[in-house]
Amino acid sequence: MRLAPLVLIAAVGLAAPAARSEGSAPKLGFPLACQIGRDCEVQHYVDRDPGPGARDYHCGTRTYQGHNGIDIRLLDMAEQRRGVEVLAAAAGRVARLRDGVPDVSIRAPGAPSVVDIECGNGVVIDHADGWQTQYCHMARGSLRVKVGDVVATGQPLGKVGLSGDTEFPHLHITVRHAGQVVDPFAPAAPAGSCGAQAPLWTSAAQRALAYKAGAILNTGFAPGPVAMGAVEDASIGAVGPDAPALVAYVRAIGLDAGDAIDLALSGPDGRVLARTRQPVTRYKDQQLVFVGLRRPPGGWAKGTYAAVSRIERPGQPPLERRFKVAL
CATH class of the missing domain: 2.60.40.10 (Immunoglobulins)
Known part of the structure; x- marks a missing residue:
């Protein structure tokens, strides 16, 4: 059983990751103030299988059907309580946000419904030429930006939380171009291909996010x-x-x-x-x-x-x- 499916802040249809021209795509920095292998790990990648199956960009199993982003999880709730900043992956303008969703695991007894607020507390940033990044499951009351703010790469947006459709503290980040989901590890690759291809990540972020089978x-x-x-x-x-x-x-x-x-x-x-x-x-x-x-x-x-x-x-x-x- 997969841990935490996600629905968008806004009602934008989910499409299978498609081939995209890199063109004016932003270069994406690592979006969390943590270190992979020390206090955070990647849990899920984008599902690149165009059919009913699920396959990550490495043709591995670190995803699930229809997953439209990358989940970077903290080790436990102690890390979340200490506070881990969510960082803007690229410069842009805040287009939408939500705050006020409680930080409660969907597995907790009596947990409130998250229908239509599956992303929890989150931020959407517009970049140039139709590119967007979306940040989900942030901590209630932690958001440090407002709609219309211009943000720089690496600027704190808020903190990792447990809001929305999740049972563990993590950041879900989705990349889109012209409203369609893009896999930042292989933005211009055919849907069924394997391996990183012209990734959108900076070289430092790419090293930090080196693929792990487990x-x-x-x-x-x-x-x-x-x-x-x-x-x-x-x-x-x-x-x-x-x-x-x-x-x-x-x-x-x-x-x-x-x-x-x-x-x-x-x-x-x-x-x-x-x-x-x-x-x-x-x-x-x-x-x-x-x-x-x-x-x-x-x-x-x-x-x-x-x-x-x-x-x-x-x-x-x-x-x-x-x-x-x-x-």
């Missing part, structure tokens, strides 16, 4: 079993010498059938105390895996406990993250 989003330790909601909310309890259990966890995104998640927890003497290897049987936007053990009768041995998480994918180097805690 990524490790979160790792850590917990005093007991771990739930996805607690990872997302950054509400997992601390682990200390008296913890009733020691559990290592990893949350990964962009997993494909045939992948496997291997997670091992070792004690201060280097001996593996617990390990799991979970195969992935179908595409997963995100998956949480944890492994651990209860406190032994004599208590925890003092020292450093280490965990290693590996995302294994056939034919590719594994994604690996090492993390540790002292007890």
Whole structure:
């Protein structure tokens, strides 16, 4: 199940990404004040499949049917609460905006309807010659611009939120030309082609947004079993010498059938105390895996406990993250 479909601020029909002449297209800077691989990751790309299937610009699975933009997600709600600025990708004039939509996950009990406000709080910027960028799911009350403002590349527009049709904090950015969706990674490429082609991104943004088939989003330790909601909310309890259990966890995104998640927890003497290897049987936007053990009768041995998480994918180097805690 895909995480967060999007409908536009204004009633503009969604068209399959089409070939576009680069012409006077703007060069787009990275639109968030975060660093990919450190405190944010790309969750979804534009769907370039012209039919009922879904395929990203790399001919991969990091998208879903009809997705018309790029989702750059924060690691968790702790990052969102700290405040991450949404930045204008290119110079232009603010054409439309919306504020006042509450920051509530669509999965929250009693969450209000988001019909016709799926983008949540957002901004549309007009650029030259019919080009637009649209920024969605911003935090209520954070918008720093008004309609008619002229903005510079990199200027803060507001902050990442949880407004509209979403269940995780992220920026959804859509690029359009003459009202039609454009994939900024391959704006002039035929719909079924693969690979970046004459991207609209600046060289710095292109490097930051280098394609990943998948990524490790979160790792850590917990005093007991771990739930996805607690990872997302950054509400997992601390682990200390008296913890009733020691559990290592990893949350990964962009997993494909045939992948496997291997997670091992070792004690201060280097001996593996617990390990799991979970195969992935179908595409997963995100998956949480944890492994651990209860406190032994004599208590925890003092020292450093280490965990290693590996995302294994056939034919590719594994994604690996090492993390540790002292007890």
